[in-house]
Amino acid sequence: MAAIAYPIPDDVTSVLADLDPFLEAEVLRRHRDHHEALSDPRHRYDAEGRYTPEVQQLIREVRTAASSAGFFNLAVPVGMGGRGMGYLAYYSAWEHIKRRCGAHNWLGTYVLSHWAFGPSRVLEQLSPQATTDVLPDLVAGRTSMSFGLSEPDAGSDAANLRTTATPDGDGWRLNGTKIWTTNVTFADWILAFAVTDPARAAARRGGISAFLVPIDAPGFRVEEIILLNGEIGGVEGRSTFTDVRVEPWQLVGPLHEGFSLAIMGVSLGRVYNAARAVGYARWALDLALDHTATRVTFGKPIAEYQGVAFPLADAAMQVHAAHLMGINAAALLDRGERAIKELSMAKCYAVQVCLDAVDRAIQTFGARGFRNELGLMEAYHTLRAINVADGTNEILNRTIFQRLAAGDRDL
Numbered sequence: 001m002a003a004i005a006y007p008i009p010d011d012v013t014s015v016l017a018d019l020d021p022f023l024e025a026e027v028l029r030r031h032r033d034h035h036e037a038l039s040d041p042r043h044r045y046d047a048e049g050r051y052t053p054e055v056q057q058l059i060r061e062v063r064t065a066a067s068s069a070g071f072f073n074l075a076v077p078v079g080m081g082g083r084g085m086g087y088l089a090y091y092s093a094w095e096h097i098k099r100r101c102g103a104h105n106w107l108g109t110y111v112l113s114h115w116a117f118g119p120s121r122v123l124e125q126l127s128p129q130a131t132t133d134v135l136p137d138l139v140a141g142r143t144s145m146s147f148g149l150s151e152p153d154a155g156s157d158a159a160n161l162r163t164t165a166t167p168d169g170d171g172w173r174l175n176g177t178k179i180w181t182t183n184v185t186f187a188d189w190i191l192a193f194a195v196t197d198p199a200r201a202a203a204r205r206g207g208i209s210a211f212l213v214p215i216d217a218p219g220f221r222v223e224e225i226i227l228l229n230g231e232i233g234g235v236e237g238r239s240t241f242t243d244v245r246v247e248p249w250q251l252v253g254p255l256h257e258g259f260s261l262a263i264m265g266v267s268l269g270r271v272y273n274a275a276r277a278v279g280y281a282r283w284a285l286d287l288a289l290d291h292t293a294t295r296v297t298f299g300k301p302i303a304e305y306q307g308v309a310f311p312l313a314d315a316a317m318q319v320h321a322a323h324l325m326g327i328n329a330a331a332l333l334d335r336g337e338r339a340i341k342e343l344s345m346a347k348c349y350a351v352q353v354c355l356d357a358v359d360r361a362i363q364t365f366g367a368r369g370f371r372n373e374l375g376l377m378e379a380y381h382t383l384r385a386i387n388v389a390d391g392t393n394e395i396l397n398r399t400i401f402q403r404l405a406a407g408d409r410d411l
């Protein structure tokens, strides 16, 4: 039964239909075949807290298979070797992947490239040398990257960067610290944002540039694998640049104009995070609804108790609204609008109500809700973190209010 009157274009619905057999063959099968390596933290991480070589290989296999099947580069511009589909396709595919895979079949994350670990329109202005030498492997999924914007003193206030790129002959020397960089613990590249014109950067008028740096560059070091949520390993890292030499071909986009690329990345991140929140919430509600039909207490299925049913109905209402907001923001972006207010609303609303929906699903399962193999707590932790990543809820509220105050009051 259709829940949405909005006509989803045929090319998007056919991508979603094609994704199902792919996810079964390349993601769910790998999770079954390598259950211990992927699901048991004692086998997933090495002694330092990095993914083991086996896990890194499985991730690479999913990326390369997804690239060959045409999913990985779905929303990557055609000129970069992608399919050039729009934001609605990107939003819908992410939501679909997360709904099908849930949080515990986490290799699903590598089916579709996102700006922080693979090709995206953020890399559209690579130099000719990087286009020849770096891009093909990224597009094929053979290599991956990370997105180094945040620093100890630059989180919400992302332009407050301290990392510098000082001219050195025809290139630059990078010095500084990056933190919270997802995937830097096993990626091949880091896209690092650095101040190239301190006066302009201080005045918030450009002066920041983006550089593609190999992880094995002399002077670059991952200092810490950041452990979150009680895990014994992780993918977020703190890293330092000490006189790291970068050549002109490593500059991405125009000199001093890198911050607009950072904003582009973060916007793609908001589409991704709105979609994955709704995807996880729909998956969690599916699990919880099935459970209400089979779990019997006091002689009746728990579905018959309003105390169980109404919180799930309420969650479904909110997730439906979040879903509509997500596809609406994506469709506006596809029309060429900036949709700053709508995208901020979609991400901010989705992460909050979907976190709540997952929490209600956990409650529906009673003690089982906390079991590792169900994955609900994993989803909960992820959604809790994306209430902060790519713009905290407070910063998104600030943006929404700024747009309203500036006269953008269409709701």
Ligand SMILES: Cc1cc2nc3c(=O)[nH]c(=O)nc-3n(C[C@H](O)[C@H](O)[C@H](O)COP(=O)(O)OP(=O)(O)OC[C@H]3O[C@@H](n4cnc5c(N)ncnc54)[C@H](O)[C@@H]3O)c2cc1C
Residues within 6 Å of the ligand: 116, 147, 148, 149, 150, 151, 154, 155, 156, 157, 179, 180, 181, 182, 183, 236, 385, 386, 388, 389, 390, 391, 392, 393, 394, 395, 398
């Ligand atoms: C799991 C995870 C993955 C991440 N991955 C990456 C990555 O790959 N690359 C990357 O560059 N960064 C990454 N980040 C960093 C993320 O972008 C920042 O954490 C985020 O922008 C918030 O910055 P902060 O943590 O420094 O918090 P702060 O900026 O210090 O904020 C602290 C608190 O103050 C509030 N606050 C700050 N300013 C205002 C204001 N003006 N009005 C109201 N409230 C305000 C915030 O909302 C927050 O609640 C990741 C973060 C997480 C959690």
